[in-house]
Amino acid sequence: MKNTVNNFTNLKILTSILLLLMLTLASCNSKGKTEAANTETTIENTDQEVITITENQFRSGKMELGKISMQKFNTVVKANGMFAVPPQNQADVSAYFAGYVKEINLLPGNAVKQGQVLFTIENPEYVQVQQDFLEAQGRLSYLKSDYERQKELMTDNVTSKKVFLKAESDYTVTMAQYQSLKKRLSLMNINPNTLTGENIRSVISVTSPLSGYATSVNASKGMYLNPSDIAVTVTNTDDLHIELKIFEKDLPIVKVGQQINVRLQNDTDKVYKGVVHLVNKTINAQDRTVNIHGDLANEEEVKLFAPGMYIEAEILTTTAEHPALPSEAVANIDNDFFVLVKEDSTNFKRVLVKIGATNNGFTQILNAADFEPNMEFLTKGAFNLITE
Secondary structure, eight states, rough: OHHHHHHHHHHHHHHHHHHHHHHHHHHHHHHHHHHHHHHHHHHHHEEEEEEEEHHHHHHHTTTTEEEEEEEEEEEEEEEEEEEOOGGGGEEEESSSSSSEEEEOOHHHHHHHOOOOOEEEEEOTTHHHHHHHHHHHHHHHHHHHHHHHHHHHHHHHTTOOOHHHHHHHHHHHHHHHHHHHHHHHHTTTTTOOOTTTSSSOOOOOEESSSSSSEEEEEEEOOOOOETTTTTOOEOOOOOOOEEEEEEEEEGGGOOOTTTTEEEEEEEEEEEEEEEEEEOOOOOOTTOOEEEEEEEEOOOOGGGOOOOTTTTEEEEEEEEEEEEEEGGGEEEEEEEEEEEEEEESSSSSEEEEEEEEEEEEETTEETTTTSSTTTTOOOEEEEHHHHOOO
C-alpha cells in the first residue's frame, strides 16, 4: 500500500514537470514569433527609406549627382502692373471746333504718321471765321496807314490828340482781331497766308499730332463732335515701359537701377529682364501702393508687347549667399520636402530637409549643417523616385 502511494506521488510530480516544460516552450515560441515580427517590420520600414538604383537605371534615366553649394539669393518684392507708354507718346485727338464728321477712314490698329489727316469735319460757322479774318486783314492796311499819318501830324501839332487816339485805337483793336482770327485759322489747319475770298471752305481737316497707331476710334461719318469729344486716340509704342505697383512697406528697399523680372500672365515660364527707372515718392491713399516705372533691358522686346498688357513682376533687391541644392533635387510630399542622399554605389536614402527661398533654379537648404560637406545628392531624376 505504501508503494502504491509513492508511485502515485511520483506520477503527479512528473506530470507537473511536463506541464511546466510545455508552458515554458510555448512562452519561448511566442516570444520568438514576436521578435521575428518586430524584425520584419523594422526591415520593411527601412526599405521605404532606402531606394536602390542600378547603374543601368542611372544612365538610362540621365540622373545626376551633386553637392550642396553656396548660391546667390535675392530678396524679391512681388508686384503687378502693365506695359504703358509715357504721356508724350499718347494723344487723344479731338476737334477744336464743333462740327459734323464728313470723312473718316480709320480702324483701330491702323498706322498713322504725324501730320496725317485723321478725319474731316464740316460746319458753316467755319466760313464766317474766314470771312472775318479777310475783312480784318483788309481794314488793317488802311488803319495802319491812317495811324502812322496821324502820329506824324500829332508830332507836328497839326492834328488834335483826340483824332490821333481814335486812329490808334482803331488800329490796335483791328490788329488784335486779326491776330486772334489768324490763330483760329491755324487751329483749323487753314493757312492764313494763302487764304483768299476764292478758297473759303466749310470743311476742315484734323491731323495726327504724332506718329504711331490709332488705338481707338470713337467717331463715325455723320456724327456731331463737340470740342470736348475724343474722336481718335493715337499711341506711339516705341517707348514702351513697365508700370508696377508695390505696397508701401516695400518702398524703403526698392531703388533705381534694381533688376526686374517680368512675366506675362499667360506665359509665366518666359522671363523678360528690366530695370527700375523711377520710384514715385507719393503713396496712393486708397490702396496704399506706390508706382514704380521700369525700362526693358532688351529694346527689341518692346515690339512683342502692347500698352495695357497685364504683367507679373519681381523686383530683385538685396543679395546674399546661402547653401542650396538644385530645385529638381527636392520633392514636395504633403508640404514635407525630401532629398535622396547617396549611401553607397547603388543605395540612396530619403531624408527630410527644411527649405527656404528659391531662385535661379536653386532651393535654399536651411538645415544644410546636418549633412557632411562631401555628401552627394541625387540632383536630377530624384522627384519621381521620391514620390513613387
